[in-house]
Amino acid sequence: MTVLVLTCEEDVTADAVVLQLRRRGVPVLRFDPADFPGRADLAVRVTPDGQVTGHLATPGGRVALEEIRSVWVRRPGTPGAHVSAEQRAWITLECERALWGALRATGARWMNDPDALERSRHKLWQLATAARAGLRVPDTLVTTDPDEAARFQKGYADAGSGLVVKSVSGRHPQNPPLTLPTAAVPPDADFTGVAACATCLQQRVPKRTDLRLTVVGDRYFPAYVTPRTPTLDWRFLPADASTWVAGEVDGALRAAVRRYLQEAQLAYAAFDFAIDERGDPWFLEANAGGQFLFAEIETGMPMTEAIAAWLAIRRE
Known part of the structure; x- marks a missing residue:
C-alpha cells in the first residue's frame, strides 16, 4: 500500500520523509494538488453498496485509491492553478471537492485530517482548547x-x-x-x-527560554532554544542566531499535550511554549503543519523517522 504525500515541488522537509519511507521499502506517491486538473487525473467511483474505487494519476506515478494507506498533508497547493483565470474559481471549487472528497472516502489515515487542520489554524480556538487540556495560557x-x-x-x-x-x-x-x-x-x-x-x-510572559515540542503520534521531541540575544520571537532570527538543544518534559506537560491533541484530532503538531523564570511552560501555539527539520538537524532527534514510521503503518 502507498503513502500519499501532498506537498509542493520544492519542500526539503518532505524530501527527507520520502527518503525515509523508501528506505523502509514503503511505496510513496508525492503529489501537489496544484497539478490537478491538467497535469494529474482523478477517477473515483462510489457504488450503490458504498464501495470506493478509482485512481489518482500524477506526474510522479499512479495509485489506486483503495491502495492508499496514509495521507500526509504537508504543503499542498490549490487545484486549478494551471487553468485560465476566468475559469479558475469554478474549476478550483469543483476539483477541491472532488479530490478531497475522494481521499476522505478511502478510509486512509491522515497526518493531519483536513478538517482538523482547518480548525487548528484558529489561534483563539487553540488557546481555549489548550486551557481545557490543562495547559497554562496567557x-x-x-x-x-x-x-x-x-x-x-x-x-x-x-x-x-x-x-x-x-x-x-x-x-x-x-x-x-x-x-x-x-x-x-x-x-x-x-x-x-x-x-x-x-x-x-x-x-x-517573563521567559528565560522557549520550547518547541514536536509530537508525532505518541512520540515527543522537546527542543529548547537559546538565542544569542534576548528576543520575543525566535522565529524571526537568522538560522545561526540561536542554539537548539534536545531536552526533557515532565509527565504533567505530556499528559496535557496529549489531551490537546485528542480534542484537536491531530496526529502531528509542533507546540511552542514560553518557559518562565520558574521553569513553568506557557502555551503559545500548536502548529499542525509546523516545521521540524531545523530542530532535528541541530539536536539529532529522529523526527523524520518518526513521521515516516507513523505514515508507514498499514490501515486496518
Whole structure:
C-alpha cells in the first residue's frame, strides 16, 4: 500500500520523509494538488453498496485509491492553478471537492485530517482548547475596539507587567508580507489603529527560554532554544542566531499535550511554549503543519523517522 504525500515541488522537509519511507521499502506517491486538473487525473467511483474505487494519476506515478494507506498533508497547493483565470474559481471549487472528497472516502489515515487542520489554524480556538487540556495560557484579547485594548493594557500596567502584540493568523516568517513578529506594546501605545483590523494583545510572559515540542503520534521531541540575544520571537532570527538543544518534559506537560491533541484530532503538531523564570511552560501555539527539520538537524532527534514510521503503518 502507498503513502500519499501532498506537498509542493520544492519542500526539503518532505524530501527527507520520502527518503525515509523508501528506505523502509514503503511505496510513496508525492503529489501537489496544484497539478490537478491538467497535469494529474482523478477517477473515483462510489457504488450503490458504498464501495470506493478509482485512481489518482500524477506526474510522479499512479495509485489506486483503495491502495492508499496514509495521507500526509504537508504543503499542498490549490487545484486549478494551471487553468485560465476566468475559469479558475469554478474549476478550483469543483476539483477541491472532488479530490478531497475522494481521499476522505478511502478510509486512509491522515497526518493531519483536513478538517482538523482547518480548525487548528484558529489561534483563539487553540488557546481555549489548550486551557481545557490543562495547559497554562496567557491572558489574551483580540479586538477592534481601541477602548477595550487600552483597558486591557492598563490592567497589566497596574499589575507591574506588560503586553505583547502578535498576529491573529500566526503566519510563518517565510510568508511576508502576511506576517508579524511578536513585539512588546509600549506603555504609551496609541490603540486607535486597532479599529482597522482585529488585533491580538497578550499578557507578556517573563521567559528565560522557549520550547518547541514536536509530537508525532505518541512520540515527543522537546527542543529548547537559546538565542544569542534576548528576543520575543525566535522565529524571526537568522538560522545561526540561536542554539537548539534536545531536552526533557515532565509527565504533567505530556499528559496535557496529549489531551490537546485528542480534542484537536491531530496526529502531528509542533507546540511552542514560553518557559518562565520558574521553569513553568506557557502555551503559545500548536502548529499542525509546523516545521521540524531545523530542530532535528541541530539536536539529532529522529523526527523524520518518526513521521515516516507513523505514515508507514498499514490501515486496518
